[in-house]
Amino acid sequence: MAAPQVEGEKRQVRRRRKKNAQRRPLRRVLRYGLLTVLALLALPVLLSLLYRISWVHPVSTLMVKDLVTLQGYTRQWTSIDDVAPVAVHSVIMSEDGRFCSHSGVDWEALNTVIEDALQGEKARGASTISMQTVKNLYLWQGRSFVRKAMEVPLALYFDAVVSKKRLMEIYLNIAEWGPDLYGIEAAAQHHFGRSAANLTARQAALLAVTLPNPAERNPARPGPGLSRLAGLIERRAAKAGGYVGCVR
Template identity: 45%
Template sequence: MFQKLLRLVLYACAGLCLFWLGGLVAYRWIDPPATPLMGLRALEGESIRYRPVALSRIAQPLQLAVVAAEDARFCLHSGIDLGAVREAIEDYQESGRLRGASTITMQLARNLFLWPGGGFLRKGLELPLALAIDALWPKRRILELYLNIAEWGPGVFGAEAAARLHFDRAAADLAPNQAARLAVVLPSPLRWSPSRPSEYIQRRAATIQGRSSQLAFEQTGCFN
């Protein structure tokens, strides 16, 4: 009985590894038909809105705003921001609270291949997947896919679906302040709304707009 259970676990692990390997190869060029989070939202009864588009059809202000808000060192690290990880570990040792140190690449790995929620197991799987993605894909593709599968509301995935729902326009036509508001709500898209922003969201969006302008001046063109 134990050997049969062990064999099933090994088969499941092997299947999961094959799924990850296949995804790492295929998603370099093609968009995923769905993600685990989309499946979860569908089970919760949400209608899924998902319209992947090329990065060239996503307004540059949104590209810059998301990088400024989520991962300002995106062009400089190799999938993991080791400085941010060290700071998060030190904070955990001091306070007992595990704060985020996720890069855009780590978030993409989680959204594509893993499950929502926290925990050391998922975080431990994110790290090698993020390193593999950064090694195999150009930064432009990483950002493109992240912007196309990020959640921006209940059942709303990707910049195109979000722009049309919240601002009734294509992602290519987003104004800088609209882009900043979309970037600001990414940490909590089910609680915050870019089209009905609170005072906090408006203040935070103004800050992100300023950072985006600086990033546009400083960035190396790694995703342009």
């Protein structure tokens, strides 16, 4: 009787070992997957600290895509001090009038958008320049609640560790102003044949209102609607005052 019992116990041990052996690859995959996710989460945190350094010139995910697909892109990095102040002011007044007063997220605007969406109204944007910057640096394009949920903490962190002036400088140099065309210097040269330092108030306003849809808007050949919008931004930029104090 002892021999069959011992043999049965051996079979049970072999089955347990076989089952554990089958589980090990799954555990290994899960472990590597978790480590990959943690690394991806840590990357923006570390890069944001690196991007505080003035001689570091960040690239956007769209620029990386253009390189990977062998399309290439045009971008000439320029210091914010070498950009016409009216151009900086125009972008702020067009894209994010509260840029200097919020901490990365305009909660009032975001809450209004959420309330409108819950009431079934058409969705509209509430992205700050900080949110657009982290989206361009770390995330993907297109509308997505998942992406928006990731934007918020990233924008708050980025705004906390990077100065407003440096943040604006990065945004101006990674924003898309046309197919494979990035940064305000390349945009000024391409559309108006002059450097960003020499943009007129009208040209600066036209470039600013192009940002929401650079694929379809051409600042060098604006239609009536784009011209009217540029006129509005030009007037706002002229009276920006304290709204732009953080980038001076």
